[in-house]
Amino acid sequence: MNISGSTVLITGASGGIGGAIARELAWRGASLILVNRDGDRLERLATELRGSGGKVMALTGDIAQPGMPARLIEQALEQAGTIDILINCAGVQNFGFFAQERAADTAMLFQVNTIAPIALVNAVLPHMLARGTGKIVNVGSIFGSIGFPCFASYSASKFALRGFSEALRRELAGTGVGITYVAPRFTKTAFNRNVVARMANALKMNQDEPESVAASVIATIERDDRERYLGWPEKLFVRINSILPRLVDPSLIKQAALMRPFATESTR
Numbered sequence: 500m501n502i503s504g505s506t507v508l509i510t511g512a513s514g515g516i517g518g519a520i521a522r523e524l525a526w527r528g529a530s531l532i533l534v535n536r537d538g539d540r541l542e543r544l545a546t547e548l549r550g551s552g553g554k555v556m557a558l559t560g561d562i563a564q565p566g567m568p569a570r571l572i573e574q575a576l577e578q579a580g581t582i583d584i585l586i587n588c589a590g591v592q593n594f595g596f597f598a599q600e601r602a603a604d605t606a607m608l609f610q611v612n613t614i615a616p617i618a619l620v621n622a623v624l625p626h627m628l629a630r631g632t633g634k635i636v637n638v639g640s641i642f643g644s645i646g647f648p649c650f651a652s653y654s655a656s657k658f659a660l661r662g663f664s665e666a667l668r669r670e671l672a673g674t675g676v677g678i679t680y681v682a683p684r685f686t687k688t689a690f691n692r693n694v695v696a697r698m699a700n701a702l703k704m705n706q707d708e709p710e711s712v713a714a715s716v717i718a719t720i721e722r723d724d725r726e727r728y729l730g731w732p733e734k735l736f737v738r739i740n741s742i743l744p745r746l747v748d749p750s751l752i753k754q755a756a757l758m759r760p761f762a763t764e765s766t767r
């Protein structure tokens with residue numbers, strides 16, 4: 500899909516990955532509708548992007564609030580006239596022992612990572628189908644294909660988003676509306692709070708810069724890719740885990756032991 504001249508709504512726009520995607524889209528001539536909760540951060544980004552000549556609208560809203568996804572789409576369509584591309588990038592993470600995770604935190608994580616993106620797609624789809632064109636990009640995670648210890652609810656929320664993307668892609672075949680699932684690996688943003696970042700270093704996890712993740716997201720849009728898993732050997736592990744999960748079990752169980760002190764610190 501062509502990015503130049505298109506109107507793109509992106510959630511999580513002020514975040515590490517979302518901000519990098521927004522900058523790249525603006526540079527390529529897209530009009531932007533930026534969404535997240537913190538209005539000041541959003542306005543700072545909008546001002547920066549307008550300064551470089553882009554047409555930018557900032558919509559503040561908590562996508563976890565019931566009804567908010569539909570309201571945001573309605574507002575965006577009213578003000579911008581169209582949405583060519585929806586990028587579901589907002590996300591939150593729970594890290595620690597699941598036995599100690601509060602039910603309210605699990606519910607909130609699913610609301611932001613799974614329910615809200617699905618509701619945003621539900622709200623924008625009639626508009627895209629009526630025009631016979633559109634693109635939806637769901638930002639998942641490598642943990643959405645490989646269930647990772649101490650990230651149980653986070654992994655589950657991204658597994659669900661991946662399943663939704665796959666099913667809807669099949670349902671929408673031939674309509675002109677495409678859906679893409681992009682799965683980053685560990686990326687250096689504030690998403691990974693201190694204890695998670697230290698654990699990633701201790702475990703020697705491969706780490707990407709948000710700009711390189713943004714470049715991959717842009718490439719998936721331009722090439723109309725169905726899905727993309729970022730990083731090597733992570734994309735190989737995704738394949739192996741889907742066919743022979745027992746082969747992957749021993750190395751992740753070993754990792755779980757190394758993660759234990761960090762998970763203990765996180766859930767204290």
Ligand SMILES: NC(=O)c1ccc[n+]([C@@H]2O[C@H](COP(=O)([O-])OP(=O)(O)OC[C@H]3O[C@@H](n4cnc5c(N)ncnc54)[C@H](OP(=O)(O)O)[C@@H]3O)[C@@H](O)[C@H]2O)c1
Binds near residue numbers: 512534540560561638
């Ligand atoms: N960083 C990684 O290691 C990594 C790896 C794999 C996948 N991912 C995925 O990549 C995506 C972006 O991650 P990131 O690293 O850019 O995270 P980030 O820097 O923490 O940014 C998250 C963004 O989501 C917004 N957000 C959170 N809750 C929201 C809510 N209830 N309503 C509206 N906006 C909300 C935040 O803004 P406000 O707080 O202002 O609302 C922020 O703009 C996420 O879906 C994440 O799961 C990240």
